[in-house]
Amino acid sequence: MNPHTQADLPRFDAGLRFVALDVETACSDPASICQIGIACVGLDNSIRTWTTYVNPQVAFSPFNTQLHGIGPAHVRHAPGFAETVALLEPLLAGQPVIQHSSFDRRAIHGACAAIGRVVPPWQWGDSVRIARMGWPEFKGNGGHGLAHLKQRLGLSFRHHDAGEDARAAAEVVLLAEERTGLGFDALLGWVRTAR
Template structure:
């Protein structure tokens, strides 16, 4: 499995799937302050992209401690409507993988704040995939990224949207190798 570093431009191509992760400014799931994607090519090379997002809301101390992002980081950043406009064409044509349901809820909430319905993207969940690939982790550390990082020896910085998106992509790739099943089969499609 090979990886590629973070790109300055949004990846534009045909990918097997795109993993997406967000960080939020506070407990309001629509307060997205960072979006990261990891695009997995047919040769399993990962192309990543990340941006800060100005959530136009307050930052809670808890969230800032968790991910290290505060008002100064996002002051000059695009707002959600600007950031997501860059990603919509890519995400509309690919399977979008999240790690748990949080990212999809956050995206839906941010669209609702704009007075728009979220696009009907095809979503998949790398937690579901991990449960299928490593059932022995149920009740034994679970399938969260922190535990999978340790058990699968993944190298990433947790609570950074770009890094967490890449980690979700890596979980899928490891699961495919371990089980011999495709992503679609692992998702039960």
Template sequence: MLTSLPRDDFRFISLDVETSCGDSASICQIGIACVGSDGDIQTWATYVNPLMSFAPFNIQLHGIGPDTVKDAPTFAEVWVDLLPLLSRHPLVQHSRFDEKAIDAACKSQGLPRPSLVWANSVTIARAAWPELKGNGGHGLGNLKQVLGLEFTHHDAGEDARAAAQVVLKAEAETNTAFHHLAGQKSAFQMAFQF
């Protein structure tokens, strides 16, 4: 059982992964940011042994290498504890990479494809700040500067927290609730009670 994994009910959970190489199944770190009804954010992250090699580019990008994960659990070991929490909340990712990586890691390790409800904080940011299109864009790096976010980019826990902050700031900017901003009102309301 994963220690210190949040267990409460949340409005939504942001998720981010880092990978060890060009294979999207090579998750070497998972981070989540759980957003409570009061906007409080609980962040949790763990290293993961990807059971794959590390590419120099990826190591340089996030600083995680074979030595970092040598005693870490595998994705399958992490997933058995993480899935019950994730499956009962709407999830946020910044781009669609994280969803694809989770699906690929499940397939790679012989696990069933999870039935999760995802929203994209890039789409939410585009709705809140359309003026950024062509003016730095809606990536976390530019949003960090424009919105005054403080986080360490390419750390899964930090990036998950940043994506959650983007959603909270978008709600405040547009005076619109998360599930409306996500553009999936009916899917979210059917899957989760708001």
């Protein structure tokens, strides 16, 4: 497997609204990232995804491998986290980064700490929070996890694949915006300034 380059990342000449990010991990340590996926949402709400395996340089737990289907053979020739985050940082530095729950941010921060790297200054938002604003009736009635949202909102994706989960998080944001008539900034309570 050839390492990815900057040219492999999704491009939107007109610009991006936000990027959704998801990770899968090799074991219970959030820093053990073995796959990263992003879903880039253009100004026209079109979505382009990008996914890569990441060599976590730790042992895989059977539980995690059973969950997402990724094992040592998948990551043997994959880039390490340092190379992958360096590739993503220029794209994500200027965009809101949406995760579904706080796990992905913790994983990125943990993986940065594990290699002694400064954490990228990404502006994180949470699509769970957005889903709670869009569908408050799901509280106590299945919740706002991706598996339940997949069923209730008719989403089509393969759960526990980083690229697929990132796309699903992006779709949740877009559907919540449509349902509420509010942009994700308002749903998150952000006050954005012009760049």
